[in-house]
Amino acid sequence: MEGQKKRTQRDYTLAFKLAVVEQVEKGELTYKEAQRRYGIQGRSTVLV
Numbered sequence: 001m002e003g004q005k006k007r008t009q010r011d012y013t014l015a016f017k018l019a020v021v022e023q024v025e026k027g028e029l030t031y032k033e034a035q036r037r038y039g040i041q042g043r044s045t046v047l048v
Helices: 014-026 029-036 044-046
Strands: none
Touching: 014 029
């Protein structure tokens, strides 16, 4: 398992979550762009 990146769980602040969701809802970012820009790992982190 050498070279494998360890996945870590992050706790995001409510303000950060709301800001990201707002950008996605306004169409400024797709959820995939938000994941790349902010280092968000899971799809459901953005969509749920």
